[in-house]
Amino acid sequence: MTTGIDLQGSFIKSLIDLGLPAGAAKAVWMPVPMVLMLIGATVGVLVTIWQERKISAAAQQRIGPEFMGPFGLLSPVADGIKFVFKEDIIPAKSDPWLFTLGPIIVVLPVFLSYLIVPFGENLAVTNVATGVFLWIALSSVQPIGLLMSGYASNNKYSLLGGLRAAAQSISYEIPLALAVLAVVMMSNSLSSIDIVEQQSGYGIFGWNVWRQPIGFLIFWISALAECERMPFDLPEAEEELVAGYQTEYSGMKFALYYVASYVNLVLSALLVTVLYLGGWESPIPIELLAGWLGISETSPWLEIADASLGITMTVLKAYFLVFTAILLRWTVPRVRIDQLLDLGWKFLLPVSLANLLLTAALKLAFPAAFGG
Numbered sequence: 109m110t111t112g113i114d115l116q117g118s119f120i121k122s123l124i125d126l127g128l129p130a131g132a133a134k135a136v137w138m139p140v141p142m143v144l145m146l147i148g149a150t151v152g153v154l155v156t157i158w159q160e161r162k163i164s165a166a167a168q169q170r171i172g173p174e175f176m177g178p179f180g181l182l183s184p185v186a187d188g189i190k191f192v193f194k195e196d197i198i199p200a201k202s203d204p205w206l207f208t209l210g211p212i213i214v215v216l217p218v219f220l221s222y223l224i225v226p227f228g229e230n231l232a233v234t235n236v237a238t239g240v241f242l243w244i245a246l247s248s249v250q251p252i253g254l255l256m257s258g259y260a261s262n263n264k265y266s267l268l269g270g271l272r273a274a275a276q277s278i279s280y281e282i283p284l285a286l287a288v289l290a291v292v293m294m295s296n297s298l299s300s301i302d303i304v305e306q307q308s309g310y311g312i313f314g315w316n317v318w319r320q321p322i323g324f325l326i327f328w329i330s331a332l333a334e335c336e337r338m339p340f341d342l343p344e345a346e347e348e349l350v351a352g353y354q355t356e357y358s359g360m361k362f363a364l365y366y367v368a369s370y371v372n373l374v375l376s377a378l379l380v381t382v383l384y385l386g387g388w389e390s391p392i393p394i395e396l397l398a399g400w401l402g403i404s405e406t407s408p409w410l411e412i413a414d415a416s417l418g419i420t421m422t423v424l425k426a427y428f429l430v431f432t433a434i435l436l437r438w439t440v441p442r443v444r445i446d447q448l449l450d451l452g453w454k455f456l457l458p459v460s461l462a463n464l465l466l467t468a469a470l471k472l473a474f475p476a477a478f479g480g
Contacts, residue, residue, distance in 0.1 A: 145222045153370040157184040159427070160434050167438040188363070196359035199262060206260035211357070211364035213253030217246035218371045225378045226301045228388045228418030239300040240292060243379065244285050247334065251277040254343065258353040269352020272445060273343035276333060279452030284330035286460035287323040290467040291316055291383050304387030315386040322463045324384045326456055328429070331376035333452070335369065338437035342445050377429035378422065385425045388418030 123133035158173065158181055165172025173180025198204050224239035236242055251274040258270015292298055294316065295306040307314045317324045333340040344352035354365050381387055443451070 141223075146219065149219060149222055149371050149374070150367075152374045153367055154184040154188075155427075156370045156374055156430055157187070159430065160437075163431065163434045164438050167435070191360060191363035191366070194359040194362075196361060197356075199356050201262045202356065203260040203262070206256050207356075208361070210253045210257030210260060210353075211361045211368070213256065214250050215364045215368040215371070217249045218368055218375060221246050221375055222378075224300050225375070225382065226304060226387060227422045229301070229305075231388075231418060235299060235301050238298045240288055240298045240303070240383075244281075244288065248277075248281060250334075254353050257357070261353070261356040263356050265349045265351075266353050266355045269343045269349045269355070272349075273336070273353060276336070276340065276343060276448060276452075279449055280330040280333040280456070283326050283452065283456035283460040284334065286457075286464050287320075287327040287330070288383065290320055290323045290464050293464070293467055293471060294319065300382050300387075304382055304389065307386045308389050311389075312386070312391040315384065315389070317384040320384065320463075320467070322459065323467075324380070326460050326463065327383065328380055330452075330456065331380065332433060332436070333448070335372045335376055335433075337373065337433055339440045339442045340448060341442060342448055345442060373430060373433060374426065377426040377433070380429055381422055381425040386421075388422050390417055390421050 120130070120133045120137055123136060124130055128136070161180070161183065162172045164170075173183040176183045176186055198207055221243045224236055224243055226235075254273035254277075255270045258266045258268070258273070261267070291303060295303045297303060297306070303316075307316055336343055343349075344354055349355070354362060357365060
């Protein structure tokens with residue numbers, strides 16, 4: 109196992125070699141991870157929007173976006189430009205401060221959550237010791253913004269959508285957190301990097317999805333509900349609530365909700381990859397691949413190949429999950445609100461509790477296999 113590339117150390121060292129003082133070099137580095145994170149998340153959203161349109165077209169036996177750029181790749185960019193120039197309307201009887209603040213409170217925690225996602229051994233913006241706990245805390249802020257938007261719009265459909273969003277988030281956050289706790293218990297750490305490293309060494313058989321199949325299903329179902337994806341898009345059910353809490357929004361405020369939903373979907377897929385699918389770990393070890401490609405173990409190209417493979421594996425796993433989420437949207441009918449809440453409280457919650465207790469028992473009985 110190689111150590112990967114230390115981006116921060118290499119960047120700061122290069123600036124110091126150019127004659128910049130160490131303190132100034134560190135100050136220059138500080139905004140770089142945030143900019144890279146924003147660019148990466150934005151590109152991920154554009155790819156996901158294009159993927160959604162092509163998959164939905166294939167599911168409905170249509171062609172989908174084709175003429176706007178090669179394979180229609182520029183259609184999401186055109187959407188973004190359209191939103192920039194759309195008129196930003198604030199309803200006359202709404203609360204303008206809360207109406208404006210709502211989308212910001214929804215989108216900010218999602219972008220901040222990308223800070224804990226590792227794309228490689230040293231390819232994370234930051235290695236927070238309590239990274240998973242930080243993500244759970246940030247995700248619990250979103251319902252406040254949704255409820256705020258629904259209330260501030262002074263629209264009955266918006267209010268119902270906001271109330272549904274808050275109820276749905278609370279219902280599914282608890283099973284999701286319990287599923288994460290089972291993984292944390294096996295890894296003995298809240299750090300996302302430690303969780304991935306705990307899955308390394310055994311190839312595909314070391315991934316948590318084999319030791320936590322129930323937790324994996326609970327987490328993925330809860331994540332889809334948190335992202336308000338079909339069949340759990342009750343807060344914005346068009347047939348019932350027009351567009352739910354988004355009904356009165358236009359322009360860039362609506363664009364923030366639009367972006368937040370897709371950023372959250374990609375983030376959920378990345379977190380499933382980190383927690384259950386081995387993160388950056390490849391089913392084929394890098395040393396074996398290097399031997400096939402004729403790269404020696406002492407070659408500096410091995411570190412570059414290792415880092416590139418880590419990013420590729422993380423993105424491929426995540427986008428496979430995004431593909432399944434999109435396919436579910438166009439093949440599974442929407443559930444009713446009572447079915448949604450019953451699934452969360454009466455089924456997923458007791459199953460997630462049982463899974464946590466079972467993990468604790470197995471950890472005591474088989475400490476070597478369950479991270480003792």
